[in-house]
Amino acid sequence: MAEEKTLPLCPRCGAPYRSLECKVVNGKMYVYAYHGKVRRKPILCYLGPAGSYTHVEHIFALDLRNLSDVDLLAVAYNAASLYAARAHRLPAEEWGEAAERLRQLARDIEMLASDLA
Numbered sequence: 712m713a714e715e716k717t718l719p720l721c722p723r724c725g726a727p728y729r730s731l732e733c734k735v736v737n738g739k740m741y742v743y744a745y746h747g748k749v750r751r752k753p754i755l756c757y758l759g760p761a762g763s764y765t766h767v768e769h770i771f772a773l774d775l776r777n778l779s780d781v782d783l784l785a786v787a788y789n790a791a792s793l794y795a796a797r798a799h800r801l802p803a804e805e806w807g808e809a810a811e812r813l814r815q816l817a818r819d820i821e822m823l824a825s826d827l828a
């Protein structure tokens with residue numbers, strides 16, 4: 712979608728994210744990149760403790776230029792999750808094709824894994 716071209720890129724997985732979310736755990740605040748929801752489950756990437764991430768949102772895109780820091784499998788998983796979430800908004804008769812594309816991707820990934828084993 713055109714909207715996502717302007718979204719900042721997640722320094723953890725490299726995919727565009729919609730917003731930064733903060734969670735408090737044991738009294739400490741942590742920052743996550745929010746990528747959207749799949750079946751009401753939010754897709755979040757842990758970025759780090761709050762403080763180091765305040766007012767540095769504009770730096771994220773620069774950090775990403777160092778692609779060795781990107782978790783490529785997290786990019787692939789998040790992309791597949793968002794694809795599945797979008798497929799749910801299609802007419803039900805188109806779900807089968809979307810499911811088959813996801814299954815084909817899973818088979819292709821399995822072949823990649825076989826080459827390593």
Ligand SMILES: [Zn+2]
Nearest residue numbers: 721723724756
């Ligand atoms: Zn991410």
